[in-house]
Amino acid sequence: MPLIDVSIAEGRSPEQLRALVAALHRAAEESVGAVPENTTVIVREVPATHWSKADQTIAERQAAAQAAAPVREAPATTTAE
DSSP, rough: OEEEEEEEEEEOOOHHHHHHHHHHHHHHHHHHHOGGGOEEEEEEEEEEGGGGEEEEEEEHHHHHHHHOOOOOOOOOOOOOO
16 A cells, blocks of 8 residues: 655646646556555645755745846837827
8 A cells, every 4th residue: 555745845736736646646556556546645735935955945046046037128119100
């Protein structure tokens, strides 16, 4: 009776999370012959402020990347006179 416990940063759509659950069930069935009815999958969504790597949270990395991204200028518009 496999128990698959996944922690993932929050922000995925319900459809993406459902696809993840389905893929994990398939992987358990294909790799160890687990019957889907006996497989449990738990997905834990962790807030970006509660997950860190190299002493920087996901939220901090996202903010730094956004600040470093080049600013796109709006296309110039011309008007006919």
